[in-house]
Amino acid sequence: MTNPPSQFTPEELQQWQLAIAEADRHNIWCHCRQCDAEWVASTPVNCPDCGSDRVERISCWQFPDD
Known part of the structure; x- marks a missing residue:
């Protein structure tokens, strides 16, 4: 199985990956x-309200911008 051709040049892909990071x-x-x-x-921090370390963390870039 081969990868489809990239829409980015190697430099553009690296810039995109750095922006996501x-x-x-x-x-x-x-x-x-x-x-x-x-x-x-x-x-990563504990809860500012109660101090708990039971915190779910999700990167904001995963949410749509509607």
Whole structure:
């Protein structure tokens, strides 16, 4: 099985991957499984409301911009 041709040049692909990695690092949607608080953070942190470490983290770039 072969890969389909890329729509990007190697340089464009690298730039795109770096942009996604940057968004990933700085925009993380967090949801506390203990007290149900929600917030956006740039690093993994415990819940600011209750201090719990039971936090679900999802990169914000995965959400649509509607």
